[in-house]
Amino acid sequence: MKSTSKYLREDLLKLSPYKPAKEPCQIKLNSNESPYDLPEDLKMRIWERVKKESFNCYYDPSCDEVRQALAGYLGIEPDKIFVGSGADEIIYDIVLAFAGPGREVIIPVPAFPSYETFSIISGARVINIPLLLEKYATGWKWSLDVLKIKKYFKKDTPQVMFICYPNNPTGDYFEEEDIIELIDGFNGIVAIDEAYYEFGGRTFINRLSDYPNLVIIRTFSKVFSLAGLRIGYAVANEALIEEFYKVKPPYNVSLFSQIAAVEVLKNMDWVEKVRRKIISARENLKTKLEGIPGITVYPSSANFFLCRFEISRDYVYQKLLEKGILTKKPEGEGVENTLRFSVGTPKQNEVLIRSLKEILKGS
Ligand SMILES: *Cc1c(COP(=O)(O)O)cnc(C)c1O
Numbered sequence: 607m608k609s610t611s612k613y614l615r616e617d618l619l620k621l622s623p624y625k626p627a628k629e630p631c632q633i634k635l636n637s638n639e640s641p642y643d644l645p646e647d648l649k650m651r652i653w654e655r656v657k658k659e660s661f662n663c664y665y666d667p668s669c670d671e672v673r674q675a676l677a678g679y680l681g682i683e684p685d686k687i688f689v690g691s692g693a694d695e696i697i698y699d700i701v702l703a704f705a706g707p708g709r710e711v712i713i714p715v716p717a718f719p720s721y722e723t724f725s726i727i728s729g730a731r732v733i734n735i736p737l738l739l740e741k742y743a744t745g746w747k748w749s750l751d752v753l754k755i756k757k758y759f760k761k762d763t764p765q766v767m768f769i770c771y772p773n774n775p776t777g778d779y780f781e782e783e784d785i786i787e788l789i790d791g792f793n794g795i796v797a798i799d800e801a802y803y804e805f806g807g808r809t810f811i812n813r814l815s816d817y818p819n820l821v822i823i824r825t826f827s828k829v830f831s832l833a834g835l836r837i838g839y840a841v842a843n844e845a846l847i848e849e850f851y852k853v854k855p856p857y858n859v860s861l862f863s864q865i866a867a868v869e870v871l872k873n874m875d876w877v878e879k880v881r882r883k884i885i886s887a888r889e890n891l892k893t894k895l896e897g898i899p900g901i902t903v904y905p906s907s908a909n910f911f912l913c914r915f916e917i918s919r920d921y922v923y924q925k926l927l928e929k930g931i932l933t934k935k936p937e938g939e940g941v942e943n944t945l946r947f948s949v950g951t952p953k954q955n956e957v958l959i960r961s962l963k964e965i966l967k968g969s
Contacts, residue, residue: 631929635947640831663862675871688850693825693838702853705730712767718936721768748776765794775936777906804829806907835863864897910948
């Protein structure tokens with residue numbers, strides 16, 4: 607044990623540091639990023655604006671211009687939007703404001719790891735509830751164990767619940783009625799993470815008027831292709847949005863990120879092209895993956911696929927890496943022997959398919 611461990615909070619001793627893979631690769635499919643960088647002229651427009659700003663001064667702490675632009679994109683009032691340094695910061699703010707010591711956070715798992723990690727850091731107790739997985743005539747389906755989740759609902763102390771929609775790492779939506787049933791019976795904040803909204807099109811934003819305790823999480827890291835600039839947002843009713851300002855770091859979003867987000871939102875034609883290209887590549891990739899024996903492909907409404915292998919996933923992961931393709935090994939109950947990989951460009955997807963065929967044939 608390192609000598610400084612005795613200074614660490616006891617409840618954090620078991621936490622392992624989050625260190626995303628940094629293996630060198632030609633095709634990076636491990637983080638669900640967009641495979642398309644911003645076009646050069648759009649980058650130049652961002653830079654032309656950025657360079658006129660005073661780097662020595664703090665920039666807008668409430669991201670007014672971004673919220674105004676998002677209001678147009680979402681068709682909602684700017685006061686119902688809060689902007690953070692990535693959706694990750696939004697998740698942090700939620701658990702800091704609404705979880706913490708003595709509180710509980712309910713997470714249907716497998717899910718995005720930040721929900722659990724940040725909840726623990728906030729001092730809250732985490733309740734992980736496994737998803738159900740069943741095969742129907744239409745294919746595999748992951749669903750919420752509504753009965754089991756509701757058994758953990760408390761009437762006396764407020765709780766927090768995260769629902770990822772569509773779910774990372776499993777890839778698809780849960781039933782809308784199941785989520786509504788959960789929200790209806792819940793005493794606390796329900797956070798619906800719609801990081802992949804643009805690839806599937808379903809949202810709970812239009813339910814905000816029914817539920818004062820609902821918050822929607824979105825990001826610029828996926829279809830908007832700005833993962834490197836760290837910018838995300840929350841949508842909720844004004845009163846709930848006000849609470850975010852109590853826990854946020856004062857100047858949470860850099861001037862560069864704010865300006866980039868605004869300029870990308872002015873170029874929705876480009877975003878729409880990226881969106882269509884990724885969706886069409888996803889459908890193509892799905893058909894090809896399903897044609898490879900030894901792989902179970904789960905349905906996806908996002909920009910990635912979760913696949914289960916008959917042979918060892920560590921072997922497939924390593925062999926793909928040797929061919930220059932970096933994928934992700936999801937952790938937790940239910941995702942044993944699976945890999946998750948993002949939808950790349952059509953060319954990258956071809957290399958992936960060719961590589962998988964070789965690896966599975968040679969095993
Ligand atoms: C990628 C992702 C995010 C986005 O995180 P950022 O911090 O905005 O990059 C949020 N939630 C889920 C489920 C994700 O997969």
